[in-house]
Amino acid sequence: MKHFFFLLMALGPSIAFAQSLLQNIQTAAAIDITAPFNFENSTENKLDIRSAELAFFGPLDPTFDAYVNFAAHNEDGEFTAEVHEAYMGSSKLIPSSRFKVGKFFLGVGRLNQYHQHDWAFTSAPRVQREFFGEEGVADSGAEFSTLLPTDRFWDITVGVTNGYTYGHSHEAGAKPHVPTHYVHVVNFADLAETGALQWGFNYLGRTDALATQTQLYGLDFTFKRSAGRITDLLVQSEIWYRNQKAVGEPTKEEAGAYVFPQWALTEQVFLGLRVDLFTELSRKFQTEDSSQGNLNYGLVPALTYKHSEFTLFRLSYGYDVQTIQGESDQLQQKIELQLVSILGAHPAHSF
Amino acid sequence: MKHLILSLIILSGAYAHATKLKVVTTLPDVAEVVQAIGGEFVDVQSLLKGSEDPHYSEARPDFILKVNRADIVCAVGLDLEIGWLPKILEKAGNAKVQSGGPGFCVLGAKVTALDIPGGVINRSLGDVHPHGNPHFMLSLEKIADSGAEVVRVLSLALPEKASVFEKNYEAFKRRLSDSKKELAAQLKKVKVLEYHKEFTYFFNSYGLESLGSLEEKPGMPPSAARIAKVAQLAKENKVVVLFATVSAPHKVLERFQELSGVRVVQLPSYVQNLDKSSAKSIIELQNILVKAIP
Incomplete structure (x- = not known):
């Protein structure tokens, strides 16, 4: 008994110190529940947890910060937990700059920089799925951003990541010929009463282990008009072009875009309509060497009810048509319900 | 010799003007407090116009740019700007105005807040502010209290002007007190x-x-x-x-x-x-x- 008291006395200060340190760690959890109802294929029509995330972040010391995010995803009926992001970085060490080292979502485009539950719609547009994967590209490496010393806002981000894998993967991958590298140049324009526009130019390149060379060029736009406590008009868009050259094969070229205007009907109800476009520019008829026209287009109206800053419900309908010259059109329709819950630290109001 | 002295005086005046502290505030109310205390030694601008709801503002890139160029950033605090100011401070890459830096100024730090919730605090209580009600800028007494934080941070940046800031602060408090009596x-x-x-x-x-x-x-x-x-x-x-x-x-x-x-x-x-x-x-x-x- 005496030893127990001695132990408690010895541990007391260190426990208190640890508790006090933990107060500096912010925690947040996000639950993303979806229920897709496909018209044409009903095999996966069920309500399920798309992802559950747990994040910890805070300062490591007066100079560095750290962020770690664990996510569990439902993949073919089984929940796979993984380190989604884990990095340390600083916005204090180099003037006007910030950097991070570790695993993170690449700082390109708009959707790729946000977790799915933070998107303004439920599912990824075709261009995102094709070029970045449903969730986006997360990889290990380093990213550096700097604000230019100009009168206008110019923010430049450059990054290099391992590139062993690309997109969502649970495999180790293979050593690439050229790692994933990217640049994102962002500008901003204040349009006074009309609103404000942020736009960016993107480049991403990579040559994988099989010497397949990939280059992506893109533009991203975010326009917002605020009224009181809400954004009463949001217009978000990305336009991307990709070329891929595999050894011994002709260059494959694809392009896609989406535009998503969303209006506030009330302080809590928002109505948006996403228009998706995607085409394989280099597609040719199999039997002759001439271009085969093709276009995938989609319309996705979405109705969002934000009960609070931390809980939202969304109902969307997807109408997706694949047209290929010489072939019959393929139509896919689905209704999706989504519920997002945020626990813990107050989410950041990014522009 | 006389010309040389005159030139030096003119140049020193120009230098003093050029070394004005650039202060960025979240709200115009805070800007007014800083201007009253900082006087001719500060160049103040507010991020918000005052017509927005500061709970729901966003980390706009133009705000990031202004904070990047600032010597001092002054906020209301008590979590009023929690949704957007931390993001701005992070993206601005300006160490001196970040939390813990010499140019970070939170007026709420010097105010005894009302409505500090007790017991278990969670979001079943709504969007509560654990440190108390942050809307103290509507009380002239609390504004007067909050000015002490501005004096502290300005004096840290320009120690040689600390007595001027203190004098301006006393005058500002008197103005607020006189106005309060008239209005009451x-x-x-x-x-x-x-x-x-x-x-x-x-x-x-x-x-x-x-x-x-x-x-x-x-x-x-x-x-x-x-x-x-x-x-x-x-x-x-x-x-x-x-x-x-x-x-x-x-x-x-x-x-x-x-x-x-x-x-x-x-x-x-x-x-x-x-x-x-x-x-x-x-x-x-x-x-x-x-x-x-x-």
Whole structure:
């Protein structure tokens, strides 16, 4: 008994110190529940947890910060937990700059920089799925951003990541010929009463282990008009072009875009309509060497009810048509319900 | 020799002008406090115009740019700007104005806040502020208290001017105190209500008896039952006015007015940097609020 008291006395200060340190760690959890109802294929029509995330972040010391995010995803009926992001970085060490080292979502485009539950719609547009994967590209490496010393806002981000894998993967991958590298140049324009526009130019390149060379060029736009406590008009868009050259094969070229205007009907109800476009520019008829026209287009109206800053419900309908010259059109329709819950630290109001 | 001395004097004046501290504030109210204390040694600009709801503002890139160039950033604090200011500070890459830096100034640090929640605090209580009600810029006494933080941070940046800042602060406090006496003399002690707890400090400062807020939980629109209950309470207690900001839901306010017969007035709760606004200063805003009390 005496030893127990001695132990408690010895541990007391260190426990208190640890508790006090933990107060500096912010925690947040996000639950993303979806229920897709496909018209044409009903095999996966069920309500399920798309992802559950747990994040910890805070300062490591007066100079560095750290962020770690664990996510569990439902993949073919089984929940796979993984380190989604884990990095340390600083916005204090180099003037006007910030950097991070570790695993993170690449700082390109708009959707790729946000977790799915933070998107303004439920599912990824075709261009995102094709070029970045449903969730986006997360990889290990380093990213550096700097604000230019100009009168206008110019923010430049450059990054290099391992590139062993690309997109969502649970495999180790293979050593690439050229790692994933990217640049994102962002500008901003204040349009006074009309609103404000942020736009960016993107480049991403990579040559994988099989010497397949990939280059992506893109533009991203975010326009917002605020009224009181809400954004009463949001217009978000990305336009991307990709070329891929595999050894011994002709260059494959694809392009896609989406535009998503969303209006506030009330302080809590928002109505948006996403228009998706995607085409394989280099597609040719199999039997002759001439271009085969093709276009995938989609319309996705979405109705969002934000009960609070931390809980939202969304109902969307997807109408997706694949047209290929010489072939019959393929139509896919689905209704999706989504519920997002945020626990813990107050989410950041990014522009 | 005389010319040389004259040139040196002119040059030193130009240098003093060039070394003005660049101060960025979140709100125009805070900018006014900083200007009053910093005087000719500060160049102040506010990120918000005062017409926005600072709970819901966003980390706009133009705000990031302004904070990047700042020597000092002053905020209200008490979590009022929690949704957007930390993101701005992070993206601006300016170590001296980040939390823990010498140029980070939180006025709420020197204020004894009202409505500090007790017991278990979680979001079942609504969008509560664990450190207390952050809307203290509507109390002239609390504004005076908060100025001590501005003096501290400005003096740290320009120690040789610390006595000037202290003198300006004392003068500023006297102006606020004199205005408070004049305004208080115009007020009747009536019973009041507010939609969101944004006017609590104003009511408290002038000794007005407030029956609380129409919102049951901060940030959550009241239910029909809550509106009816508060309307009944307002009638029974002879409440004369309900204060709300323009961002409060109009239908809720209309319904309350219809049920209670109590006058509802929509008012600014921050100083506004807008041409059309009549609340361009702390005292002008106080005048508007005082005049809104029947």
